[in-house]
Each structure stands twice: as structure tokens, then as C-alpha cells.
Amino acid sequence: MKVTQEKxxxxxxxxxxxxxxxxxxxxxxxxxxxxxxxxxxxxxxxxKAPRQLVLQFYGKERLRAQALENLIxxxxxxxxxxxxxxxxxxxQLRDSFEELLGxxxxxxxxxxxxxxxxxxxxxxxxxxxxxVRYSEVPYEAKQVDDLxxxxxxxxxxxxxxxxxxxxxxDTAVIDFAGTKAADGSEIVGGKATDxxxxxxxxxxxxxxxxxxIGMHIGESTELALRFPDDYxxxxxxxxxxxxxxxxxxxxxxxxxxxxxxxxxxxxxxETLEALRAFLEQQQREQAAEKTRAxxxxxxxxxxxxxxxxxxxxxxxxxxxxxxxxxxFRNLQQQGIDPSRIFTEENMPRVRExxxxxxxxRLKRTLALAQVARAENIVVEEGQVxxxxxxxxxxxxxxxxxxALAEFAREEMLTEKILEWLAEHSTIELTLPGEAIxxxxxxxxxxxxxxxxxxxxxxxxx
Numbered sequence: 001m002k003v004t005q006e007k008x009x010x011x012x013x014x015x016x017x018x019x020x021x022x023x024x025x026x027x028x029x030x031x032x033x034x035x036x037x038x039x040x041x042x043x044x045x046x047x048k049a050p051r052q053l054v055l056q057f058y059g060k061e062r063l064r065a066q067a068l069e070n071l072i073x074x075x076x077x078x079x080x081x082x083x084x085x086x087x088x089x090x091x092q093l094r095d096s097f098e099e100l101l102g103x104x105x106x107x108x109x110x111x112x113x114x115x116x117x118x119x120x121x122x123x124x125x126x127x128x129x130x131x132v133r134y135s136e137v138p139y140e141a142k143q144v145d146d147l148x149x150x151x152x153x154x155x156x157x158x159x160x161x162x163x164x165x166x167x168x169x170d171t172a173v174i175d176f177a178g179t180k181a182a183d184g185s186e187i188v189g190g191k192a193t194d195x196x197x198x199x200x201x202x203x204x205x206x207x208x209x210x211x212x213i214g215m216h217i218g219e220s221t222e223l224a225l226r227f228p229d230d231y232x233x234x235x236x237x238x239x240x241x242x243x244x245x246x247x248x249x250x251x252x253x254x255x256x257x258x259x260x261x262x263x264x265x266x267x268x269x270e271t272l273e274a275l276r277a278f279l280e281q282q283q284r285e286q287a288a289e290k291t292r293a294x295x296x297x298x299x300x301x302x303x304x305x306x307x308x309x310x311x312x313x314x315x316x317x318x319x320x321x322x323x324x325x326x327x328f329r330n331l332q333q334q335g336i337d338p339s340r341i342f343t344e345e346n347m348p349r350v351r352e353x354x355x356x357x358x359x360x361r362l363k364r365t366l367a368l369a370q371v372a373r374a375e376n377i378v379v380e381e382g383q384v385x386x387x388x389x390x391x392x393x394x395x396x397x398x399x400x401x402x403a404l405a406e407f408a409r410e411e412m413l414t415e416k417i418l419e420w421l422a423e424h425s426t427i428e429l430t431l432p433g434e435a436i437x438x439x440x441x442x443x444x445x446x447x448x449x450x451x452x453x454x455x456x457x458x459x460x461x
Contacts, residue, residue, distance in 0.1 A: 003079045011120035011312035013087075014094070017079050018111040019071065027071035028106035031063060068097075068104045076114055088117040088314040117312035122370040125306035130425040134298040137290035144279045148258060151266050158251035165214050166250055170199045172212050173249035181224065181240035190241070194248065205231075212247060220246040232341065296418050299425065300364050307367040311359055319358035320351060327354070368417050377420055379412045387412060 001023065006014040032051065041049040041057050055063065072093060080087050093100075094113040104110055158171055166172055174197065178190030199209045211223040223243045231237040256262050263275040324342075331338040342350065371377070387408040388401070 001075060001078060001082065003083055005083060005085075008115055009310060011118055011310045011315075012090075012092075012115045013085055013118045015076070015079055015083075015085075015114045015116065016111065017075050017114065019075050019109060021107050021109045023075075024071060024104065024110050025107040027074070028064065028067040031067040031070060035063065064104065064106070065101055067106065068101055071104075071110070072100075072112060072114075075112075076116075079114075080116065085116065086119055088119065088312055090117040090312070090314040092116070117314040120309050120311055120315070120366065122366045123308040124303075124367065124370050124374065125308065127303055127306060127367075127371055127374075127421070128424040130299070130302045130306070130421070131428065132295070132298045132302050132422075132425050133428045133430055134291075134294040135430045137287045137294065139280075139284045139287040141280070143283045144276055147279055147283075148276075152255045152258060152262075153253070155262075155266065156253040156255050159254050161250040161252050162217075165216050166199060166212050166247060168199055168201075168213060169252070171251040171253070172197055172199055172247055173251070174212065175246045175248060176243050178241050178243045181242050187236065187241060190243075208243065211243075212245060215245075215247045217247055217250055220244065234345070295422065295427065299418055299421050300368070302425070303367050303371070303421065304360075304363050307363065307370070309363055309366050311362055315362055316355065316358050319362055320354045323354045323358055323361075324350070368414060371421065372413060372417050375420060377413070377416050379409055379416060383412060384408050 001020065002018040004016045006016070008014045032055070035058060036049065036051060036054050037047045039049050039054050039057065040046055041053060044053075049057070076091055079085075092115045094115055100110070100112055161170060174195050175193050176191065176195060178187040179185060180187060197203060197209060197212075199213055201209065203209050205225055205227055207223060207225045211221065211225075215221060221244075223245060224240070225243060226240050227236045227238060229238045256265075258272065260271045263269050263272040267275050267278075269275040269278060328338045328342065331341060384405060388404045391404055391408060392399075
């Protein structure tokens with residue numbers, strides 16, 4: 001079999017395949033023999049019907065078309081192996097099958113054109129001497145105070161409030177039922193009994209909590225509201241609604257005292273001073289990590305700007321699928337039903353969003369890998385083993401050794417590549433409040449997309 005190759009756009013390899021007459025005949029004869037062995041024709045036992053009758057019963061043209069399909073499939077696989085092509089998949093016939101069928105005669109040579117996705121060529125351009133600007137994430141003492149307040153909020157108890165109207169910050173216990181203003185029909189999921197809501201702006205759709213403020217226990221009211229234009233449930237987006245609301249109870253948070261006893265209750269530290277010192281160190285480390293992340297994002301963006309790569313559809317589709325599955329799991333972990341987001345109606349928009357992220361991630365990964373190849377940057381297996389042991393000690397659930405090794409190796413190699421690039425680039429730290437010029441970095445592509453917004457038809461925004 002003769003095969004010639006040609007490079008095509010989108011990292012595809014074109015294949016011009018010429019099949020010998022004997023091979024085209026073998027494909028047809030094999031199909032006929034297999035069909036005769038399994039044919040069930042009235043008046044004959046299975047496999048005993050004569051050839052001519054089998055051809056007539058199943059149709060010569062139908063069998064010829066099936067033989068051609070088998071011939072193309074087997075020839076393509078053989079051509080890829082013969083030419084040692086590192087195929088990613090997405091085998092495509094570039095000729096019309098109907099036109100090929102018109103030319104296909106068992107026993108005569110046949111030529112056809114196909115294409116297959118291959119690993120893309122990455123052209124780095126300039127990757128040393130890059131000028132990279134990024135901003136520092138400073139540590140602020142207020143962060144520790146904010147954390148301690150969050151811990152107090154988490155340990156707060158709700159106590160009843162009597163003798164006054166609802167105020168901002170109260171927790172209201174309400175019954176509510178929503179209807180569409182246009183026809184009075186019930187809003188699916190827009191009804192609840194003994195629903196607790198903290199009366200803070202933005203907790204629900206605009207006007208809902210505000211409408212409860214000022215009510216007394218036992219009072220009822222009707223709120224005329226409008227769902228936002230970007231509400232996750234599209235059938236409710238931008239519609240006018242009415243909510244019948246009854247205030248059944250009012251509660252207020254009672255926060256614990258911030259002292260040594262509180263520190264001992266929420267941590268392993270016996271004093272508030274020791275807890276503060278730990279939190280301060282933790283926040284300083286997190287600020288340093290975020291600063292490092294800003295630097296890395298800026299380096300990657302500068303590198304990708306200088307990199308040219310034509311992404312094959314196979315890689316993009318695989319990455320889109322990975323991101324979709326990751327997003328699906330994230331929604332589940334947030335207690336959101338993914339099927340409310342990944343609807344048939346939403347999927348085209350979701351996939352388009354994921355596709356942009358997928359292409360950005362692939363370009364970033366391929367550019368970093370090319371730098372590693374060009375500069376022979378590798379990770380020692382001893383270092384990988386040490387990192388695996390460290391990861392194992394931090395994990396609560398069982399993960400395979402292979403998965404841990406792959407993660408550790410990729411993580412450590414990426415760190416080494418970024419350090420090499422940083423050492424061979426001009427790194428500039430911006431001043432507080434100073435704008436960063438477009439293209440200098442710090443807006444790395446998001447890892448997950450597809451709207452992780454609350455989809456319930458309760459009056460949530």
C-alpha cells in the first residue's frame with residue numbers, strides 16, 4: 001500500500017492512500033464469505049445458502065458499500081502504523097464516500113484521501129529575556145481580624161427577637177409563595193415554609209429582603225419583584241413576579257466572646273494570642289503564594305503571547321470534556337444540581353465558554369512543555385518520590401500511586417520551568433495601584449467555567 005503525507009491546517013496530517021487491486025478484492029470477498037456463514041435465508045439452514053442467492057438477498061450494492069467502508073477503515077489504520085504517525089484520533093475521509101463507491105470495483109486499485117489529527121508543532125518564538133510585570137499581594141493585619149470574625153459568625157447562636165420590627169442583619173423565618181405577575185401562575189420551586197433568610201442586601205433577588213425589613217412577626221405582605229436578566233433559569237429571567245410573604249419569627253445572632261476560651265474551642269491553641277500568631281503566619285504565606293501565582297500567570301501569558309500553535313480538534317474536544325466533567329463535580333460539591341445548568345438548551349453556550357478556556361489551557365501547557373524540551377528541564381525521580389510521600393500524608397481518601405506520580409511529576413516540572421523562565425526574564429514588581437499594561441500577564445485563563453450560580457427558583461439572584 002502506497003501512502004503519501006501532507007500537512008494540513010489545525011494540526012492535521014493528510015494521507016493519500018493507494019490500495020492495490022488484490023487488497024480491494026480481499027475486502028469484498030471476506031465480507032461475502034462472512035455474510036454467507038451467518039446468512040439466514042428462508043428455506044436454507046444458516047450458512048448453507050448459495051453465494052448468488054446471498055448476494056441477491058442482501059443486495060450487491062449494499063455489500064459493496066460495506067466492503068468499501070471496511071477497506072477504508074482497515075487501510076487507514078494500516079497506513080498510520082506503516083508511516084509511524086502519532087495519531088491523536090479524529091480520522092476523517094476527505095473524499096466523498098458516494099464518489100468512492102462509484103469508483104470502487106473489487107479487484108481494481110483504489111485511492112482515497114483522509115486526514116488525522118496529530119500532535120501540534122509548537123513554535124516558541126522569543127522565550128528568554130521576556131519582560132514581565134506583576135503585582136504583589138500584600139499581607140494586611142486586618143485579614144486576621146476578619147478571619148476571627150468569620151469564626152465568631154460560624155459559632156454564633158440565633159436568639160429570638162420580640163417587640164420590634166425586622167431590621168437589617170436579622171434572620172427572618174418566613175413562608176412565601178411566588179407567582180408570575182403576567183398570568184398568576186405558580187413559580188415552580190418558588191414556594192417555601194419556615195424558610196430562614198438573613199436580611200442582608202443581595203441575599204435574594206433585588207427587593208426581597210428589603211421588603212421584609214420593617215415587618216412585625218405575624219404580618220403578611222405582597223412583594224412585586226422582577227427576576228434579573230441573567231437569572232440561571234432562563235424561563236424566569238427578566239419576568240415580573242409577586243411574592244406573598246408572611247413573617248413568622250425573628251432571630252438575631254449572638255456572637256461568642258473573643259477570648260482564650262474561644263480560641264481553645266475552635267483550635268488547638270490555648271490562647272487567643274497563640275491563635276492570632278498562627279493565623280498571621282498563615283495569611284503571610286497565602287499572600288506570598290498569591291504573589292507567586294501572579295508572577296507565574298504573568299510569565300505564562302508573556303510566553304503564550306510569543307508562542308504559535310495550531311491546536312487539533314481532538315485535543316480541544318478532550319480538554320472541553322475534561323473541563324465539563326470538572327465543572328459538573330464542582331457544582332455537585334456546592335450542592336447544586338448540575339442538570340439544572342447542563343441542559344440541552346444551555347449546552348451550546350456552555351461548550352463555547354469551555355472551548356475558550358480549553359484552548360487557553362492547551363496553549364499554556366504546550367508552550368511550557370516545549371520550553372522544557374528546548375532547555376532539557378527535567379525532574380529527578382527521587383524528588384517525585386518525596387513529593388508523592390508528602391501528598392499521600394495530606395490525602396484523606398485513597399488515590400492510586402500512578403495518579404499521584406503523574407500529578408507530582410507535572411506539578412514539579414511546571415514549577416521548574418517557571419523558575420527557569422523567571423531566571424531568564426526581566427521581572428518587574430508593580431507599585432500598589434499601578435495599572436498593568438495589557439499583555440503583561442496576571443489574567444491566567446480560569447480553570448473552570450459554566451456558571452456556578454445558584455439555579456433554584458427561590459428568589460435567589
